[in-house]
Amino acid sequence: MSAAQTAALRPDVALEVKGLAIRFGGLAAIEDLSFEVRGGEVLSLIGPNGAGKTTAFNAITGYLAPAAGRILYRGRRLNGLKPSAIAALGVVRTFQKTSVFGRCTVFDNVLIGLHLRSTQRPLAILLGLPSVGREDRLLAGEARRILEFVGLGARAHELGAALPYGEQRLLEIAIALAARPKLLLLDEPVSGMNPTETAHFMSKLASIRATGITVLLVEHDMKMVMGVSDRVICLNQGRVIAAGTPAAIQRDPAVIRAYLGERYARAQG
Amino acid sequence: MKQALIGAALLALVGLPWLVDPYALHLLIITGIFIVAAMSLNLLLGYTGQLSLGHVAFFGIGAYASALTSLGFSVSVTPSVAIALAPQPVWLALLVAVAAAGLCGWFIGRLSFRVRGAYFVIVSISFAEVLRLVAVNWVELTQGPMALNNIPPLTLWLPGLGEHTFSKKPENYWLVMAAVTVSYVVVRRLVHSRAGRAMIALKENEPLAASVGVDVTRTLVLAAIVSAAMAGAAGGLYAHYVRIIDPDIFLFIYTVTMVIMVVTGGKGTLAGPIVGGLIFGLLPELLRALAIRPEVQWIAYAGLLFAVLYFLPDGIVPAVSKWWEPAAGTAPATRADR
Amino acid sequence: MDQLLQHSLNALMLGGTYALLGIGLTLIFGIMRLVNFTHGELYAFGAYMMYLFVMLLGADFFVALLAAIVLGAALGAAIELVLLRKLRRADIDTTMLVMIAAWIALQNGEQLLWSGVAKSIDNPFPSAPLVIGPVSVAWNRVFVFAVALALIALTYALINRTKLGKAMRATFQDRDTAALMGVQIGTINTATFALGSGLAAAAGALLGPVFVAYPTMGDSAAAKAFAIVILGGLGSIPGATIGGFILALVEELGAGYVSSGYRDAWGFLLIILILVFRPTGLLARKERIG
Numbered sequence: 044m045s046a047a048q049t050a051a052l053r054p055d056v057a058l059e060v061k062g063l064a065i066r067f068g069g070l071a072a073i074e075d076l077s078f079e080v081r082g083g084e085v086l087s088l089i090g091p092n093g094a095g096k097t098t099a100f101n102a103i104t105g106y107l108a109p110a111a112g113r114i115l116y117r118g119r120r121l122n123g124l125k126p127s128a129i130a131a132l133g134v135v136r137t138f139q140k141t142s143v144f145g146r147c148t149v150f151d152n153v154l155i156g157l158h159l160r161s162t163q164r165p166l167a168i169l170l171g172l173p174s175v176g177r178e179d180r181l182l183a184g185e186a187r188r189i190l191e192f193v194g195l196g197a198r199a200h201e202l203g204a205a206l207p208y209g210e211q212r213l214l215e216i217a218i219a220l221a222a223r224p225k226l227l228l229l230d231e232p233v234s235g236m237n238p239t240e241t242a243h244f245m246s247k248l249a250s251i252r253a254t255g256i257t258v259l260l261v262e263h264d265m266k267m268v269m270g271v272s273d274r275v276i277c278l279n280q281g282r283v284i285a286a287g288t289p290a291a292i293q294r295d296p297a298v299i300r301a302y303l304g305e306r307y308a309r310a311q312g
Numbered sequence: 313m314k315q316a317l318i319g320a321a322l323l324a325l326v327g328l329p330w331l332v333d334p335y336a337l338h339l340l341i342i343t344g345i346f347i348v349a350a351m352s353l354n355l356l357l358g359y360t361g362q363l364s365l366g367h368v369a370f371f372g373i374g375a376y377a378s379a380l381t382s383l384g385f386s387v388s389v390t391p392s393v394a395i396a397l398a399p400q401p402v403w404l405a406l407l408v409a410v411a412a413a414g415l416c417g418w419f420i421g422r423l424s425f426r427v428r429g430a431y432f433v434i435v436s437i438s439f440a441e442v443l444r445l446v447a448v449n450w451v452e453l454t455q456g457p458m459a460l461n462n463i464p465p466l467t468l469w470l471p472g473l474g475e476h477t478f479s480k481k482p483e484n485y486w487l488v489m490a491a492v493t494v495s496y497v498v499v500r501r502l503v504h505s506r507a508g509r510a511m512i513a514l515k516e517n518e519p520l521a522a523s524v525g526v527d528v529t530r531t532l533v534l535a536a537i538v539s540a541a542m543a544g545a546a547g548g549l550y551a552h553y554v555r556i557i558d559p560d561i562f563l564f565i566y567t568v569t570m571v572i573m574v575v576t577g578g579k580g581t582l583a584g585p586i587v588g589g590l591i592f593g594l595l596p597e598l599l600r601a602l603a604i605r606p607e608v609q610w611i612a613y614a615g616l617l618f619a620v621l622y623f624l625p626d627g628i629v630p631a632v633s634k635w636w637e638p639a640a641g642t643a644p645a646t647r648a649d650r
Numbered sequence: 651m652d653q654l655l656q657h658s659l660n661a662l663m664l665g666g667t668y669a670l671l672g673i674g675l676t677l678i679f680g681i682m683r684l685v686n687f688t689h690g691e692l693y694a695f696g697a698y699m700m701y702l703f704v705m706l707l708g709a710d711f712f713v714a715l716l717a718a719i720v721l722g723a724a725l726g727a728a729i730e731l732v733l734l735r736k737l738r739r740a741d742i743d744t745t746m747l748v749m750i751a752a753w754i755a756l757q758n759g760e761q762l763l764w765s766g767v768a769k770s771i772d773n774p775f776p777s778a779p780l781v782i783g784p785v786s787v788a789w790n791r792v793f794v795f796a797v798a799l800a801l802i803a804l805t806y807a808l809i810n811r812t813k814l815g816k817a818m819r820a821t822f823q824d825r826d827t828a829a830l831m832g833v834q835i836g837t838i839n840t841a842t843f844a845l846g847s848g849l850a851a852a853a854g855a856l857l858g859p860v861f862v863a864y865p866t867m868g869d870s871a872a873a874k875a876f877a878i879v880i881l882g883g884l885g886s887i888p889g890a891t892i893g894g895f896i897l898a899l900v901e902e903l904g905a906g907y908v909s910s911g912y913r914d915a916w917g918f919l920l921i922i923l924i925l926v927f928r929p930t931g932l933l934a935r936k937e938r939i940g
Contacts, residue, residue: 104523126522136523144516155513159525161506165534168505169498175505222524363743427925430685433746434876435925438918441873445918449911564869568750575747607758614755617747622736625744 055082056117057226057257058103058134063112065098065281072098073281076112080226085248085258087268089292090278091301096261097139099278100230104136105129116226131159133225137215137232139261145204149195152203152214153186156221160185186221193217193247209240216247226257233264245271269293277301325489329482337481343593344488345550348495350573350585352542355499357571358579359508360535361515362424366436368567369420369443370413370540374547375557376447376454378402378409379463382552387453402466406548413544414537421536425529437564444562459558466552484553491549492586495542500582502538511535512580572613576620578627587628652784657906661899663791666798667853669894671871672878673805673887674849680885681822681842687749688729689850690872691756696722696851697858697867698760701769704859711774715797715855722851723844730843735836761865768864794856801852805845806887818842822885850875870914877917880924 058080065073073095080086088096101107103114105126114121121129144152161182167175190196193213198206203214212232219227233241241264248271252258262268268275268289275292277285285295292298329337353367384399400408420436427435447454454460466478466487478484502508510531513521522528551557569592577588595616599609624631671693678686696718703714733752737745775789809815820828821838829835854863854871861867878897882889897917905913 106519106522125527126519127525127527130523130525138520138523142517142520144513144520146516147512151509151512155509155521155526156524158506158510158513158521163506165502165507168501168507171497171501175501179504218520218524357743363746365746423926429742430679430683431880431925433685434880435922438873438876438921442915442918442922445912445915449909568754571747571750575743579743605762607762610758611755611762614751614758617751617754618733621744621748621751625740 056080057082058259059113059115060099060103061113061115063099063102063114064110065095065102065107066110071281073102073109076278076282078276078283078286080257080259081274082257083252083255084273085252085260085271087260087262087272087275088278089262089265089268089275089298090284093280094278095281096278097230098281100136100228100261103129104134104228130222133223134228135219135222135224135226136228137219137230139230139234141208141211141215143203143206143211143214143218145202147203148200149190149203149206149214150186150199153189153217153221154182156189156218157182157185159222189217189221192220192250194243209236212236212240213244213247216244220251224256226259227251228259228261230261231263232260233262233267241267326486329485334481337485339594339597341481341485341488341553342550343589344485344492345546345553346570346573346593347586347589348488348491348546348549349543350570350577350589351492351495351499352539352546353570354574354579354581354585355502355511355542356535356539358574358581358584359503359515360511360532362532362535363429363433364420364424364436364536364539365433365564365567365571366420366438366440367539367543367570368562368564369436369440370416370543371547371550371566372440372443372447372562373416374409374413374544375551375561376460376547377412377544378405378548379460379551379557380453381405381408382464383460383462385453387450399464402464402552403468406466406545406552409544409548409551410541411544413547414541416544417537417540418533420540421533422529424532424536437567440562440564440567444559447559447562454559457558459556461556463551463555463557465555466549478552488549488553491545496582496586498538498542503582507531507534515580572617576617576624576627578629578631581627581629584627584629591628653906656785657902658899659785659787660791661895661902663787663795664902665895665898666795666802667856667894668874668878668898669891670798670801670849670853670856671875672882672890672894672897673802674846674853675875676879676882676885676887676890677809677818677842677849678846679879681818682734682839684734685746685749686843686846687746687753687872688756689846689875690868690870691753691760692722692726692847692850692868693854693871693875694757694760694863694865694868695725696854696856697771697863698764698769698854699851700771700855700858701764701863704771705769711772711859715852718855719848719852722855723848725851726847727840727844729847730840734839734843757865757868764863764865766865768862770862771859773859788860790860794860797856798853801849802887802891805849808845809887814838814841873914874917877921880921 056079060079061077063073063076064071076095076099088099090096098107102109103121105121105124105128109122112122116132116134119132121132121134144155147155161178163175163178187196187199190199193216195210195213195217198210203211206214212235216232233244236244245267248258260268260272272289274287275289276283277292277295277298279301284301285292285298287295328340332340349367349371352370353364356362356364356367381397381400382402382405384397386394386396388394420439423435424432448456450456451458468476468478470476476483478487503512510521510526513526514528514531518528547561573588573592574585575588576591577586578584592613595613596609599612604612620628671689675686675689678684678689699718699721700714703709703717704711709717729752733748734745737748773790775793779786779788780792809818817828817833817838818841820831820833821835825835850871854867874897878890878893881896882891882893897920900916900920901913904916
């Protein structure tokens with residue numbers, strides 16, 4: 044049976060990671076990592092620093108070449124593809140370190156994110172055909188809509204680099220949403236945010252999820268993870284050590300041992 | 313009011329041939345050609361962020377390709393086999409120039425993806441130097457240092473005038489003005505489009521650009537091809553205006569001149585290359601008028617460059633527009649946003 | 651066969667100074683990540699210093715040589731302190747353009763001071779060449795070779811046996827960590843630029859008397875230096891040394907058997923070919939200097 048046929052028989056699997064291994068020189072950052080992300084769910088990856096979470100993201104989205112293993116999105120092989128090709132398939136990621144187009148306006152940032160939605164051909168552009176102008180107006184409207192959604196409508200004409208930290212992180216989400224993802228990979232989206240900003244983000248995430256987008260999340264903020272996730276997977280030293288519902292993970296001794304215990308206690312208090 | 317000012321300025325520009333002497337006109341024509349080359353470099357260096365310091369290669373290829381196509385040539389590949397071309401009309405030669413330069417652009421574009429940062433600087437310079445040495449040594453094709461001369465002027469069929477030969481200065485001036493205008497429009501349209509946004513995205517944050525679907529290689533190659541083709545056209549115009557070219561056209565110092573024009577004017581802005589081009593195209597003449605030795609001129613040049621780099625690192629146009637309108641951000645990425 | 655031996659011997663004699671040029675640049679390029687456009691001008695400076703001391707001031711040849719090297723290092727330090735310090739946070743293009751402006755200023759300054767006429771510099775060695783069997787070599791070239799080797803050895807020792815060298819190696823590997831560990835990056839930058847410039851000046855001071863001194867001599871020297879750095883791999887002294895000899899050999903054989911007009915083209919062609927096919931350099935190992 045082909046991978047696509049197998050996938051069709053099981054509950055809707057969006058992303059499948061099988062036996063992934065990533066090595067840097069002699070060091071194995073990830074070894075034999077296997078998990079799946081089901082369509083429409085919010086899955087969180089947790090684990091201590093250095094567990095390999097961002098490395099896994101980099102491999103899934105084409106920024107790193109794995110030493111072994113396969114990554115399949117709805118049956119299509121992702122490993123070996125360029126990041127832009129993976130984005131074209133609907134798999135879009137954000138970055139752990141704040142990543143915006145600094146010297147462009149907030150509006151232009153989102154416009155760049157709409158890259159895949161545009162069909163302008165170079166010749167039409169050079170000749171200044173009316174179709175180009177029509178599409179520009181369409182995209183501009185779409186950009187405004189996305190900015191309103193994340194709450195940055197008033198900031199449209201400020202430079203990306205001039206935004207305060209929390210709003211830059213929102214801008215990252217806006218850019219990613221502009222690329223019309225079906226699977227959204229968020230790398231520590233609320234790190235550095237205060238409780239108000241985090242709560243705001245969580246409600247945005249709920250809206251994103253309601254549109255049917257599957258979300259794979261890496262986070263350290265336990266309260267948020269427990270609050271938004273359908274399932275949680277815990278990594279340690281490049282391997283999966285536990286998987287299940289948030290409630291189950293909280294009780295899992297391996298997880299508590301590796302990482303969770305004192306962190307969650309702090310989050311509770 | 314703004315429209316009226318622009319209209320008056322344009323009128324003055326068009327009427328210049330009747331207002332200035334032939335030498336000044338010649339200067340403006342050469343400056344205009346360099347402005348086109350600078351605008352093309354701005355696309356690659358300013359908007360796409362590629363440190364290409366071999367730009368003169370495209371200009372020179374354009375000049376030689378156009379000249380050789382219009383003059384005809386014959387080279388022996390082996391003692392018994394020769395490749396020859398009969399002289400072609402100049403308008404065809406210019407198209408050949410654009411195509412040849414565009415091809416080089418494709419090569420450099422692909423190279424810029426493999427070879428990054430400072431290394432790309434070195435590769436691009438080396439590319440231009442190899443071409444220069446070929447032009448110097450392949451005497452059979454290029455006449456080497458003895459120069460290609462008697463290059464025919466441009467002959468076009470114009471509505472109302474029929475076949476017209478651009479041999480006098482005023483008509484070359486208008487031709488170059490038209491070229492500058494067309495180049496400006498082309499760059500403006502490109503920069504405000506999806507392709508232009510992709511180029512800017514690459515310059516600002518390449519991993520982020522890739523994550524939303526910007527194909528890095530394709531964008532780099534597109535920028536390089538358009539940039540090179542435009543520079544090649546400028547080179548062709550140059551060849552048919554001055555009507556004599558030699559391998560010195562490939563000298564690194566001309567790339568430097570173009571880079572200075574773009575960076576001091578304001579890289580990544582539409583007006584930057586024009587402002588920079590006017591300043592550094594006309595400044596040498598001003599210094600010469602003051603009867604200053606060429607070496608001192610160049611040192612003054614360097615001094616001016618230092619001043620701009622230390623005090624106005626983004627260039628003159630952004631500094632002026634910040635002073636004019638302190639609240640505005642960078643140029644909008646679509647016309648719809650204005 | 652005799653011709654081949656002669657060419658090889660010429661290459662050997664020349665390769666040492668090429669290596670000096672390359673080592674100087676690989677250190678600057680490697681540690682400061684700077685495309686140093688003034689490297690060629692320091693080479694010319696060294697040659698012109700020899701002209702000044704030997705021909706105009708009548709100084710002893712060997713004293714002049716030492717003076718040229720020391721002054722070259724001093725000029726390098728001055729350039730770093732005056733021009734580059736303020737640009738710590740600037741774009742790479744801004745820094746590059748500053749170096750280009752410095753190159754323009756230096757070269758035209760040299761032209762202004764010494765005029766464009768080529769200057770020859772006397773040397774104290776016998777003019778009759780040393781003959782070894784079928785090949786011959788001029789004594790001044792043997793001297794150049796010997797001094798070049800000595801300087802290469804000295805530089806190697808400096809980088810690998812001294813505290814300063816250790817700090818330089820650390821900065822090369824990881825600038826930020828080195829700074830966190832207490833390495834004064836500013837001092838390292840100045841020292842690196844001074845060292846690299848001193849080596850370039852040495853190369854010029856050695857070759858100036860062999861050939862002639864003229865204002866644009868730095869340009870082809872700079873090009874060769876870049877070719878050698880790319881051949882040998884960034885930051886590698888052994889790489890730059892071997893690269894220097896390889897380039898000299900390629901040039902000699904190319905000029906002898908193919909065409910002398912394209913002599914300078916070999917360096918550029920090598921650069922393009924290597925960066926396209928083996929970007930880490932011909933002799934690449936892990937990225938480390940020493």
